Amino acid sequence: xxxxxxxxxxxxxxxxxxxxxxxxxxxxxxxxxxxxxxxxxxxxxxxxxxxxxxxxxxxxxxxxxxxxxxxxxxxxxxxxxxxxxxxxxxxxxxxxxxxxxxxxxxxxxxxxxxxxxxxxxxxxxxxx
Amino acid sequence: xxxxxxxxxxxxxxxxxxxxxxxxxxxxxxxxxxxxxxxxxxxxxxxxxxxxxxxxxxxxxxxxxxxxxxxxxxxxxxxxxxxxxxxxxxxxxxxxxxxxxxxxxxxxxxxxxxxxxxxxxxxxxxxxxxxxxxxxxxxxxxxxxxxxxxxxxxxxxxxxxxxxxxxxxxxxxxxxxxxxxxxxxxxxxxxxxxxxxxxxxxxxxxxxxxxxxxxxxxxxxxxxxxxxxxxxxxxxxxxxxxxxxxxxxxxxxxxxxxxxxxxxxxxxxxxxxxxxxxxxxxxxxxxxxxxxxxxxxxxxxxxxxxxxxxxxxxxxxxxxxxxxxxxxxxxxxxxxxxxxxxxxxxxxxxxxxxxxxxxxxxxxxxxxxxxxxxxxxxxxx
Numbered sequence: 001x002x003x004x005x006x007x008x009x010x011x012x013x014x015x016x017x018x019x020x021x022x023x024x025x026x027x028x029x030x031x032x033x034x035x036x037x038x039x040x041x042x043x044x045x046x047x048x049x050x051x052x053x054x055x056x057x058x059x060x061x062x063x064x065x066x067x068x069x070x071x072x073x074x075x076x077x078x079x080x081x082x083x084x085x086x087x088x089x090x091x092x093x094x095x096x097x098x099x100x101x102x103x104x105x106x107x108x109x110x111x112x113x114x115x116x117x118x119x120x121x122x123x124x125x126x127x128x
Numbered sequence: 129x130x131x132x133x134x135x136x137x138x139x140x141x142x143x144x145x146x147x148x149x150x151x152x153x154x155x156x157x158x159x160x161x162x163x164x165x166x167x168x169x170x171x172x173x174x175x176x177x178x179x180x181x182x183x184x185x186x187x188x189x190x191x192x193x194x195x196x197x198x199x200x201x202x203x204x205x206x207x208x209x210x211x212x213x214x215x216x217x218x219x220x221x222x223x224x225x226x227x228x229x230x231x232x233x234x235x236x237x238x239x240x241x242x243x244x245x246x247x248x249x250x251x252x253x254x255x256x257x258x259x260x261x262x263x264x265x266x267x268x269x270x271x272x273x274x275x276x277x278x279x280x281x282x283x284x285x286x287x288x289x290x291x292x293x294x295x296x297x298x299x300x301x302x303x304x305x306x307x308x309x310x311x312x313x314x315x316x317x318x319x320x321x322x323x324x325x326x327x328x329x330x331x332x333x334x335x336x337x338x339x340x341x342x343x344x345x346x347x348x349x350x351x352x353x354x355x356x357x358x359x360x361x362x363x364x365x366x367x368x369x370x371x372x373x374x375x376x377x378x379x380x381x382x383x384x385x386x387x388x389x390x391x392x393x394x395x396x397x398x399x400x401x402x403x404x405x406x407x408x409x410x411x412x413x414x415x416x417x418x419x420x421x422x423x424x425x426x427x428x429x430x431x432x433x434x435x436x437x438x439x440x441x442x443x444x445x446x447x448x449x450x451x452x453x454x455x456x457x458x459x460x461x462x463x464x465x466x467x468x469x470x471x472x473x474x475x476x477x478x479x480x481x482x483x484x485x486x487x488x489x490x491x492x493x494x495x496x497x498x499x500x501x502x503x504x505x506x507x508x509x
Contacts, residue, residue: 080177080388080400080469084303086453087311087465095453100470118304120179120390120398120467122230 001051002031004071004111006064007041016061017045026054031110044068044111068111071126074104078123085115085124129166129412136170136408137490145170147406147484149477150320154421166415171484171491174322174418175339175404175476178315178468179390181301182281182352183399184220185237185379188273189248191215196260199252202226203236203267210250214258218278221399232397234389237277240269241384275379277341281351283403285323285370286358286427289314289450291442291457294433299394303467305432309442309458312429315467318422318447320477322405323373325418327365331407333494338375339404339480342386344489345377353504359428365417367426367444371498375403386476400469404476406484408491422447429457437506 007016012035021028027048035041047054055065081102086094091110097103115124139145146169148156153172157165187208189198197214201207205225208217223233239246251262269275291312292298292305299305303313316324326332336347351372358370386402409415427450429443443457450464483489 081471082178082400082469083466084313085465087313087463088304088306089463090306090310092453092463096451096466096470100474114304114306117299117393118465120303120392120400121388122391 001048002044002046002068002107002110003051003055004066004068005043005045005058006066007035007043008062008064009038009040011062012039012041013037014061016058016063020054020057024050024054024057026050032112068106068109071111072104072106072109072115073125073127074102075123075125078121080121082120084120085118088114088118090114131170131408131410133408133410133491133493139170140484140487140490143485143487145484147171147173147481149474149481150174150325150418151474151477153419154319157419158421162412162416162419165419166409166412169409169415172325172407172409172418173404173477173480173484174325174407175320175402175473175480176283176317176322176468177386177400177402177472177476178317179301179392179398180279180282180401180403181222181398183277183279183401184218184233185240185275186278187217187219187275189215189217189267190271190273192260192263194259195257196250196263197252197255197258198250198263201248201250203246203248204231204239205247206231206233206236210252222397224396230391230397232389234397234399237379237399238384238387238389240275241379241382241387243269269380277345277375277377277379277382278348279375279401281353281372282375282401283322283351283373284316285327285372286321286366287315287369289427289429289445290432291429291462292433293431293442293458298432299392300432301392301395301398302432303392303465309460309462311463311465312443312445312450312455312457313465313467314427314447314450316427316447317468317470317473318425318451319420320470320473321425322403323371324365324425325420326405326407326414327360327417329371329498330414331410332373332405333497335492335495336405337489337492338406339402339476339483340375340377340382341379341401341403342383342479343377343381345375347373347494348376349374350498354499354502355504356499356502361426363417365420365425368428386472402472402476404480406480406489406491422451
């Protein structure tokens, strides 16, 4: 399950992912990470095979966890289906489907956010 | 098969004309061959919906009492050019607002088209002709005497695709270009693209009627940076940027379905505009070019990582390859993305087709051909 993890700066220096893997024995595939000392950190990770246990464990450590699929929203009334966003989408989550309409496959999204400022009509939004 | 423009117009008037969009014509060609297209089809309609920066609006507000001369004018804080007669203005699509860098002329044009009121302020030198120094108020499209788009450069005949060899993200009018040949962006509707389907400009010239923003518009002149000698493939179809057109049309008759403001981070404001040409299939040569499928239309890829006027060509692809979503460039698999909406391009071609079928749009003979010679020259400064 792909998760969006937010590490408040108070815990950003702790080896939380290492502990998660060692203590719970889960598999973690880090898709994107932004960590700077003394600042809040952000990570997108695919966690399995028992994500629910991992989520409660992470929350107990002070990590803010959100499922990824709720994050990118397309505003239909603004989108002209040009494809500018799909051209910067490395995972292929955004692609042009039948009738050349933009299709968003949330399962493929790695939350890189490249698409947001690639859209000329500001039709994509990341919701916190 | 040969048919004259008059014969085609007579068939349109009788409701007998066979009209296909360029996509439909391409499918017919793939199924039955060019000869069949030439025999069966009278007119092929094309369409594109892309960002056309070199666009703008001439408007006339009518005179105030006492009269005023608009030397500096702002519409929703976007400056319009007033260096013409007293209450005539030109609002460029890419002109940026004084208060919001993501808002500009294109947004004002779209707001007017949607019937929204637009804040207006202007000032000018007082004179015996124009005693009133400044004006503030609201304008709407309905209250303007004239509001017509006059676009110095639209409808590029093919456009080079873009990639980026550098190590940083580039924010260009071709979109966001990811480092290390991370993607390829292109900006043409391919087999629906108007001027690619009549590569030698046999049926389009000054005075030609066309679809512009949902209304009937006209070719006013050759477009700026018109290039009569692009690189062409064996069949004469341009594979680098070629002809351009200057277009004119009445904003009051247009539709927001075919005109949309755009903001490109790092570049600024632009305007999506729907444009379509109807190509009469006068003979088999025109049937051949007008029905060409994406697989037989190509463009070059330029490296925007090289910040020079002459950007190096680093690839060449057919529009079928570009539209697949992925290509291999410099040994790397890269995403492709379009700057042109195929969905709305198709809607343009289909709307034009229905106009012809309903007898609302006949084909016109141009009054003067476009140049057959001349390149777009650089400026050495």
